Amino acid sequence: MSSVIAQGVFFFAVLLLIAVPLGWYIKEVMQGAIPRYAMCLQPLEKGFYKVIGPASRVRMSAKRYVSNVLLLSAFSLALLTAMLMTQHWLPGGRSVANLSFPLAVNTAVSFVTNTNWQAYTGELTLSHFSQMFGLTVQNFVSAAVGLSVLCALIRGITQKKETYLGNFWQDMVRSLVYVLLPLALVLAVLLISQGTVQTFSSGVAYQGLEGDSLKLFLGPAASQIAIKQLGTNGGGFFGANSAHPFENPTLLSNFLENLAILLIPAALIFAFGFWVKDWKQGRTIIIVSLVFAGLAFLGVAISETYGPEFMNVMGAANLEGKEVRFGTGWSSLWSIATTAASNGSVNAMLDSFTPLGGAIPMFLMQLGEIIFGGIGSGLYGMLAFLLLAVFIAGLLVGRTPEYLGKKIEAFDIKMASIVILTPLMLTLFGTMAIVLHTEVMSWLTNQGPHAFSEVLYGATSLANNNGSAFAGLTADTTFINLLGSVLMxxxxxxxxxxxxxxxxxxxxxxxxxxxxxxxxxVSPTFVVMLIVVILVIGALSFLPAIALGPIAEYLTMK
Incomplete structure (x- = not known):
């Protein structure tokens, strides 16, 4: 167990070491102060502006800004849906069929919303064209949209009596050109060096041990995997996701991918502190995030190492569903990172985790994915909780509820409440809708509390834009495809x-x-207050549901 703890300490130390300078860099480029070493990318930025046209030069109010966000997302959704429904006739699509309307819509919504819920097996269902020009492009765009919205919020917090929040197209292009593209290129090269597949070949045919004709699927995986992790997307090129040796071949590739999941979300917390010219504000959020992530990692690691359910399987703790290359330590750490961030990729089968080991990642999502969280969305979700904590604390101690010199009023709390409560209500509604469906038992491979956990986890993942799954729940049904699309x-x-x-x-x-x-x-008292507010809202909302699933399963096994 000591070695597992050492893995976690080393991981978070490296994360913070890289996140601080990256946070400063992101703050600089998003404010338009391009460092000299990034000037070589300016022609690409200007090229994007020429394509976008006059809209890239207009100062935007909040309503105009969000209107452009919705316009781009609607266009992306329609284009990707059409691409998936016609992929058989597009270049390189002869070996795959067109997706049905429910599955195409679900997949398009999934990638446009940065969820990457996958109700299909990538190597069997999608062409290289769909993977590269459909899904990979949306991995970049959806991450850039989240980062742009966060920048608009930070401007709103820091500016004085202004009308405009910047330009959405400038924010998005800077996110793409100076942050996502360079980082994805570097990570893709590193992954290729470790053996991650990157080829236009569709695969290699071979004969199995029993004489069957089989195929070893290949494809341009590394380029998609790099941005799926950095953009907190998570959708795998292969159905097994990052448990597949062609996506994640070595211990070093596993560490790099795991690090990439939390790298930009952690850097954005520091960028926020630098942007508001008070690094202690970022310190408050990073401490809260590390407390939750660290305790969650310890909880999963202890449960998977000492849990009674599968003790001594394969001569060790619970190795069922895990890659022997990574063991319980790195698998536990990945499960926390992917659900703390809005990522959803996996390097182990979560359905095989112990009941409490699976409940903790589920609860991290149910908090709203604010512990680091997705690119942009995680931090603006955390700021919504922070404003609520400021308001509550101010009322309790009789002090003025202010944040960074601005009064927190009724309208602000209403908006923050919508941010906090929407995923919460959708999770419970989605779980109810699936459980009450007449065919639900035919969609499940398990019964009892574990089956309910699979449904609860699936609804939680969809309603919090995560994308991971317990498995055991048949996702490619018309009902779940359409319900999931609405939730996402x-x-x-x-x-x-x-x-x-x-x-x-x-x-x-x-x-x-x-x-x-x-x-x-920035005081220790407020840090504790923020932690309590997050826990109380999460616990009061989901403890009854968790009690019916993971806790009931744990007590039954005991």
């Missing part, structure tokens, strides 16, 4: 609209100087 769309864009309205309202406020009556948001 509402969970992505309703909070995003609320955040933009919050940014616009904060943007119009004047700043007041702090006084003795101003509540400190």
């Amino acid at each position: 769309l509402v969970s992505r864009f309703v909070p995003m609209i609320a955040i933009m309205l919050l940014a616009g309202n904060m943007n119009r406020k004047k700043k007041t100087a702090s006084s003795e009556g101003t509540l400190s948001t």
Whole structure:
């Protein structure tokens, strides 16, 4: 167990070491102050602006900003759906069939919303063209959209009595050109050096041990895997995701991919502190995130190492469903990273985790994926919780509810509440809808509490734009495809609209100087307050449901 803890300490130390300078770099480029070493990318940025046209030069209010976000997302959704439904007739699509309308819509919504829920097996269902020009492109775009919205919110918090929040197209292009593309290129090259597949070949035919004609599938995987991790997307090129040796061949590739999941979300927390010119504000959020992630990692690792359910399987703790290359330590760490961030990739079968080992990643999602979280969406979700904590703490101690010199008023709390409560309500609604369906038992491979856990986890993943699954639940059904599409769309864009309205309202406020009556948001007391607020909302909302699933299964096994 000591070696497992050492793995976690080493991982988070490296994460913070890289995230600090990356956070400063992101702050600089998103403010338009391009460092000299990145000047070589300016022609690409200008080329994007020429394609976009005059819209890239217009200053935008909150409503205009979010309207452009929705316009781009709607266009992406329609284009990707059409591509998937006609892929057989597109280049390189002769070996695959066109996707049905429900599956095509579900897949398109999944990648446009940064969820990457996959109700299909990538190497069997999609062509290289669909993977490269459909899914990989949306991995970049959806991540850039989230980062752009976060930048608009930060401007709203920091600016004084302004009307405009910047330009969405400039924010998105800078996110792509200076952050996502360079990092993805570097990571893709590193993964290729470890043996991750990157080829246009469809595969190699061979004869199995029993004389069967089989095929070893190949493809341009490394380029998609790099951005799936960095963009907190998570959709695998292969059905087995990052448990597949062609996606994740070595211990070093596993470490790099795991690090990439949390790298930009962690860097954005530091970027926020640098942007508001008070690094202690970022420190508050990074401490809260590390507390949750660290405790979650310990909980999963202990459960998988000492849990009674599969003790001594294969001569060790619970190795069922895990890659022997990674063991319980790296698999436990990955499960925490992928659900703390809005990622959803896996390097082990979560359905084979112990009940409590699977409950912890589920609960991280149910908190709203704010512990590091997805690119942009994680931090603006955390800021919604922070504003709520400021408001509650201010009422409790009789101090003015202010954040960074701006008063927190009723409208701000309403918008923050929408951000917090929307995924929560969708999770419970989605679980109810699936459980009450007359055919639900035919979709499940298990019964009892574990079957309920599979449904609860699936709904949680869809409603929080994660994309991972317990498995055991047949996802490619018309009902789940369409229900999942609704859950993913509402969970992505309703909070995003609320955040933009919050940014616009904060943007119009004047700043007041702090006084003795101003509540400190960088003190240890406030850190504890924020942790309590997050836990109380999560526990009160989901403890009954978790009790019916993972906890009931654990007590039954005991």
